[in-house]
Amino acid sequence: MSLAFMVFLYLFLIATALVISAIGDILSAVITLSVFGILLATAFAILQAPDVALTQAVINSGIVTALFLVAFSQTERPPCYDKEEEKEE
C-alpha cells in the first residue's frame, strides 16, 4: 500500500481522535468513535493483520458503539420519576 495513503489514513485517525476528545456533544463523539474504529480496522488490514481487523471492526465498531448508544439513551433523558429507584435508595 502506498505511503501517501497511509499518511492520509493516519492523519484521518488523529483528526477523529481529536474530534472525540474536543467535541461537546456526546452523541457525535460516540458516532465518531465508530468511524475511528473502522479506520483503525483498515489500518490493521493494511498492516497484514486480517484477524485483528475483523475483530476490531466487529467489536469496537459494532458492539461497543451499540453499548455506548444504549448508555447514552438511558442517561440523556428528561428526568422522569422511577418507582424502582426509590426502592433502592
Place this chain on the structure above:
Amino acid sequence: MTLVLAIVVPLVAAFLIPVFHLARKTLPVSLIGIMGLISLSASMAAAYAGWFSPEVSLLGGWAPEIGIVLVADRLSSAFLLITGIGSGAALACALEKFGGGPWRFYAIFFLLLGSMNGILLTGDLFNLFVFYEIFSVAAYLLVAFSMSWQALEAGLKYLVLGTIGALFILLGTAFTFMATGILNMALLSEALVSVPRETLTAISACLVLGLTIKTGAFPVHFWLPDAHSSAQTAVSALLSGVLVKVSIYALMRVCFLFFLETNGTVFLAITVIGSLSALGGHLMALRQDDIKRLLAYSTVAQIGYILIGVGCASAAGAAAAVFHSFNHMLMKMGLFIAAGNVSDEKGTREICKLTGLWKEKPFWVLGFTVLSAAIVGIPPLNGFMSKWFIILSSAGAGTVIPALVIAAGTVISAAYYLRVLSAFVSPGESDQEDPFKSSPRKVRSKIVSLTIVGSFAMFCLALGIMAFSPFSREYFSSIGRTAVDVGAYVGLVTGR
C-alpha cells in the same frame, strides 16, 4: 500439575455456580462452603509444592520459550499462603452474613480467587496482564456489590483508575515485547540487559506506574479509601488484606526479575513512593471521622512500609516486606471485620458515636485492641517485628530517611488508634435510654466473625514471639533470598 489445578478449580467452581442456580434459586451454604474448601485446598497444595520443591508447570506441553509456564517458588508460596488464609476468612464472613442468596457474589468471588492464584503462579508477562484484568474486574464488582450510591461511585472511580493502570501495564508489556520478542519473564530478565537505555526507561516507567496505580500507593491512591470504605465488611477485609498483597507480589516479581540488574533507579523510585505513602496515609488517617475510612488510609500507609522494604533491593528487605504483608493481612482483616461488625450493629460509622462498646461487646473490643496494638507496633507483637526488620534493611541499604518516616508514622498511628479505642471504652450515654432498640439485631450473633478476629489476634501474638527465634527467621529470610535470586529463577524455568 498442582499448579494448574490451583487456578482451574476456582474457575470451574465459578462457572458451575450459574448452572446450579438454574436448578435451584437459592444455593445451599454448604455447597459454597465445600467449593471454597476444595479451591483453597488446591491453592494450599500448590503453595506446599512450591515451598518444598520449586515447581514449573508447562502448559500444553510446550517449552517455556513458546508456551506459557506456571512457576511456584518460595515467594509465590508465601503469597499463596497469604491469599489462601485471607480469602478463606473473607468467604466464611460472607457466608455468615449473606447466606446462599447472592449467587453472583460467590461466582465473582471464585473468579477472583482463581485469578489471584493465576497472578501468583504465572511466569509469563502477558498472561500476568490477562489475570490482572480478571482480578481487577472482579474487584470493581465486589466493591460495587452493596449497590449503595457510595459503593457505585467508588467502584467507578476504581474502574477508571484501575483501567488506566492496566493500560499502562499493557503498554509496558508491548514495549517489552517490541524490544525483545519474548514474553517469558525468566528469559526476559536475561534479554533486558541488552536493551537500549531509553527503551528500558520507558518500559520501567510504564510497568512501575501501572503497578503502583493498582497497588494504591500515595500519589495515585484516590481510589483506595473510597473503595475499601464503601464496600461490605467482608469485601473490605478482602480488599485491604488480600488484593493489595497480590498487587504487591506482582510489583515485587516484575521489579526484582527485570530491573534488579538493569535499572537501579526503579528501586529508588519505589522507596520514594513508599515513604510518601507512609507519611501521607498516616496524616490523612489522622483527619478521618469515619472508622472504615481511617482503616483504609492506614492501609495506604502500610503499603508504604511494604514498598520501603521492596525498595531496599536486598534479600533482607524483600523478606521484611513479605513478613509485613503477612502481618498486615492478619491485622487489617481482623480490624476491618471487627470495625465493620461493631459499626453495623451500632448503625453508624462515625468514631465519636461508637461509644460504650466495652460493656456491650467486650470480646470485639478486646480483639480490636490487640490488633491495633499490633499494627501500631507494640513490641512483643508481630507488627513491631516486621517494622523493625524493614527499618534494619533500609538502614542496611544506606538510606536513613525511610527509617525516620516509619518511626514518625508509628507515633501518628498510635495517636489515631488510641482515639478509636478511647471512644470504644468511654461510657456510652445512650445505652441506658433504649435498651430494646438494639436487641432485635443482636439475635444474629456473629460467632464465626468473632472467632476469626480472635484467632487472628492470637496469630499476631504468636508470630511476634516466633519472630524472635532464629529458626523462623531463617524461614523468612529464605523467602527474601528466593525473591532476589534471579539466576535461580531463570535456571528453574529454563531447566539449565
Place this chain on the structure above:
Amino acid sequence: MITLSYVTSVIIFCIGLYTIMARRNLFKTVLGLALMESAILLIIVSSGYIPGGVPPIEPFMGPAVNPLPHAFTLTAIVIGASDIALALAFIIKLQRHYRSVDLDRIRGLRG
C-alpha cells in the same frame, strides 16, 4: 511507514490520556479509555509488521508478518470491550442517583 504508525499511536494515546484528565464528563472519560486502548493496539500490531510481509495464514506467499502481536491484540480488544461495557453500566447506575454525568456534580466521596 512503521515510524508513522508509532507516531500516530503515541499521539492518540496522549489524546486519550488528556481526555481522561481534562474532561469532566463521564462519557468522555470512557471514550478516552477507548482511545488509549486503541492506540496501544496500533502499537502492538505495528511492532509485528515487516516490510513486504504477508498475513500469517498458510500457505505463505513470501515472508509472513509476526503472528504473536495479533494474538495479543485479539485478547486485548476483547478485554477492553468488557472493561468499557462495565464502565458504561456503572455510569448508568450512577446517573440514576445524581441525574447527571458531570464529574463536578458527582462529588459524594472525596479523597
Place this chain on the structure above:
Amino acid sequence: MNIRPFLFRITALFLCAFLGVMLFRGIAAMPPKESVTGPAAHYLERASRETGARNVVGAILFDYRAFDTLGESTVIFTAVCGISMLFSRRKFHRSSSGLSFIAKRGIGIMAPFLIMYATVIILFGHISPGGGFQGGTIFATVTVLLCVVFGSSFESSYFPPKTKESLESGGALLFCGIGLVGLAAGTGFLSNLSAGFPAGREGSLLSAGTIPLLNIAVGMKVGAGLSAIFYSMIKMLDTTNDYREGGPIR
C-alpha cells in the same frame, strides 16, 4: 476567576506531551526489525505441523497460548456476571413494538445469512481469518439487531436469558473440560495433538485437534456473554418508556 481549571488543563497537557516524548524516544531507540525472531519464528515455521492449523494466529490463540484465551473469556464471563448483578433488581418490561415493516422484512431475510456467516467464521477459525471471538461477536450483533428491529420481546422469546446463561457457562465448562483431558493424558493442561487428539488432514474442516472445539466453546461464551450484556443494559430503557406514557412525571 476561573484560572484553576485552565491551569489544570495546561498541566495535564504538559504531562501528556512529556509522556509521549518519553514513549517515542523509547520506541526510536529500538533497532528496526527486518525479520521475525524469537518464538514467533518458531510459530511461523512449525505451527501447521505441530498443531495442524493453517491460521497461525488461531494456532497461537488456541494452542500455544490457549491459557491466555481461557483467561480472556473469563474476563467477559466476569463482566457479564457483574453487569447482570448491577441490573438484577430491575423488572424487565418487554416492548413488542419494533421498526417498520420493511426493516423487519429486510432483517428477516438477512438474519439467516448473518447467522450462517457467524457459524462459518467460528468453524473455519483454524483455516482462515476468524475464530471464536469474531463469530461469537457477530452472533451477539445479530441478537442486538433483532432486538432493535423486532422489539425486545421477540428477541427474548427466541433467546431467553436462561439459555444465554447456560450457553455461557456451558462454553466455559467445555473449555476447561478440554483442558482437563490434556491434563489427564499427562501432557499438560490444554495440550492438543500431544494429548492424542486427531490432527486430521491439513486444511480440512475437521482438523487441528482441539482448536475447532475450543473455537466453538469461545464462540458460545463470547456470543452469549456480549448479548447478555446488551440485554441487561437495555432493561431500564423499556421500563422508563412505560412510565413516561402513563406514570407520574416530575
